[in-house]
Amino acid sequence: MTSANMNRPIRGGAAAPAALPARGGVGLKPEHFRHILETQPDIGFFEVHAENYMGAGGPFHRYLERIRADYPLSIHGVGLSIGGEDPLDEDHLDRLAALLARYQPESFSEHLAWSSHGGAFFNDLLPAPWHASTLARVCAHIDRVQERLGRHMLLENPATYVEFEVSTMAESDFIAEVVKRTGCGLLLDVNNAYVSCINHHRDVRAYLRALPLAAVGEIHLAGHAREVDAAGAPLLIDSHGAPVAEAVWALYDFALSLVGPQPTLIERDNDIPEFPVLAAEAHQAEIVMARHAKLEAAA
């Protein structure tokens, strides 16, 4: 966590936990629990979806406890609906606080998106218009999350398929303003940036440069699917169901030229392969990081 405003105190906050290492990490899947415990692979960190570990007990907790004892951990929420019009779900925030107290993760992150409305949960990361009232709501929600959890969170840039006529701000400016106002960090999802910029015909390198890069605390890499829109233009879907695309690796290389080596997660949630396939992608990220570390040292 290199951002100056990450030092902004949080009311009721505890000392900042250790940061994730600038290494390759892998999203932890139940399919791989036993393999990881048996082989102790050399992986920089693991990341879990918070909502999958909110049962009272059972095998998921048993495995996570054992794996967490050996590796740095990132807890990544997918259900807070920070961009939503509903008030934050305080019961859910309580569950998150308990989960964070139990596992003491090095990082907690959530999405710039909404997933609940009128009490219903849609289990998808839905888009919001970029304007003043969304900005005020998102900042109020992040303030509340950080106050309740007693720590800074990382906010992930979204993958989107539509834009809103009522938007008045560029997405990158919106994110920069949220980071400035709340002191949260940025989880730079390079695949999301690529997907959104293709889908909305933006210059992805300009988009990345306009983000508050000093606040980056983690990077996500994932695979996407390729479809077309009604006019035949490419429409990329953030599917997490394929290897990281070549174009996303190239963009990752560019991102590291701006932010240097960062904890980098390989996300895979569908068509999950054997663990070594994901470990190889995490290793690939470390090779790119090592090149940038050398460049930094030489500079």
Added chain:
Amino acid sequence: MSAAFAYTLLRPEAPCPAGLKTWNGSDPAQRFAVYRNNVIVSLVDALADSFPVVQALVGEDFFRAMAAEFARGTPPRSPVLAWYGTGFADFVADFPPAAGLPYLADVARLEWLRVEAWHAADADPLPLAEMAARLADAAALPALRLTLHPSLRVLRSAHPVVSLWAAHQAEDVSAALGAVDFADAEAALVVRDGLDVDILRIEAGAAEFVDKLLRGAALGEAAQASGPFDLPATLGMLLRSGAIIEAAPARRIS
């Protein structure tokens, strides 16, 4: 904005919400459809994870259509998807196209108990030596009150739910299904033993007995109020499953 978006997500016949735009002027409906598809597919996938035997019994196409209809009418109320599916068995019971499979709803009930057991709180069983000591005084046995594992559940069904479930765990599922007598009524005991959830067939009287224990009855009282069953065998099964957490004399009511 979210209200119109949310309304449309669950209604395939509703038009795409107003106010969306695309860089190339293409119809936003096709792009919006990605969200609508993501929502329904992910909720149906969550139900398929929780109800694999129901899916196997009706086939994937039937299951996904049934689950999508449930999801549209009953979206989750919590972001914790492990808890999504509480009302699914009742929905299945009233789902007209499934009326020809009268056992289907109870199989869904059994699978839901399995999900609950999977995520239930952890608790260490009473060590066997201690249990033996507490069972030693035969005269005190009827007043003994058992605390059972938080994962423990029972289900009584008019259908062979345990056999149907077990058949889908077999190597040769169709052979195992062929051996199921659909006229059988069965009762199930569901309990997490270590890292696995066991589903065991028990006598209907034993299910009544365990149900009464779960409601706080002492051993003697629970046994007397239940239909005929093999008490020592049932206690032995609870012990072997690690289901007995504590055994202490019931407080005497004076």
